[in-house]
Amino acid sequence: MIVTIDGPAGAGKSTVARTLAQRLGFRFLDTGAMYRTVALAAIRRDIPWNDSQALADLVRDCNIEVTEEHVLLNGEDVTRPIRAMSVTTVIHHVADNPAVREQLVDLQRQVTSQGNYVTEGRDQGTVVFPDADCKIFLTASAEERARRRLGELEKRGESLDFTEVLAKQNERDRRDRSRPVGALLKAEDSVEFNTDGMEMPEVIGKLEPLVRQMLCLDE
Incomplete structure (x- = not known):
């Protein structure tokens, strides 16, 4: 369900x-954390926000794991860094990218499939x-x-x-x-x-x- x-x-x-x-005894999926994680990764790699293809490629290169308590980016715990104001102010660049959104929506559906x-x-x-x-x-x-x-x-x-x-x-x-x-x-x-x-x-x-x-x- x-x-x-x-x-x-x-x-x-x-x-x-x-x-x-x-x-309810259900699992929790914080989808916003996924977009924040991509934004953090883009900041760290200094990817221009207007480079849509580079942002889309970044998602494919990243291993994003969202658990009940933690968010991991390529094995690193980024639970706290993704909540910084520096990420909040730029997250819309990631969320507005159709290619990025399509990949993350697919990931969300995969995670919740079972x-x-x-x-x-x-x-x-x-x-x-x-x-x-x-x-x-x-x-x-x-x-x-x-x-x-x-x-x-x-x-x-x-x-x-x-x-x-x-x-x-x-x-x-x-x-x-x-x-x-x-x-x-x-x-x-x-x-x-x-x-x-x-x-x-x-x-x-x-x-x-x-x-x-x-x-x-x-x-």
Whole structure:
């Protein structure tokens, strides 16, 4: 079975998907980490962002492994480096490359071909897994998401003010909705879940029974 969690950046998709997978006894696939890993590899190799072919070739040269807790690039643990702001600000160059996206979508489908998974991203329920058993569209206001993002950055020692984070959040939203490939869209058969003003335990507490009902896990 496949459960997809889509939604805008900062809505809490990764945390929700990871926790939900644990509660359901499913595996968790962080698809965004795959794109971040390619972006990190491109930075390290100094590949120009406008060289689409070089970026596509890079994916074929990289061995990307995403486990429950770690992300490996050619055997190296890059779980922390891929979350740096230097990667976040350039990841769209990777995500907007059709050839890169096609290869990573194929990889995501291969990884989930055996077993039960909760996956998260931007186009999981619309493009990657259109026939998923359960689709959730997780959302929150731009201000709420900016506050959460600011908290994450502060924990990592990165100093930014709220206005700057909110501006980046709004620009990311605009870009995600207008991407040529993999644009942020709510699947028609997905359930929208707004997390404004909710702490994560409350989100999971309300979302888990809903997903179980949709998957008929309690019958």
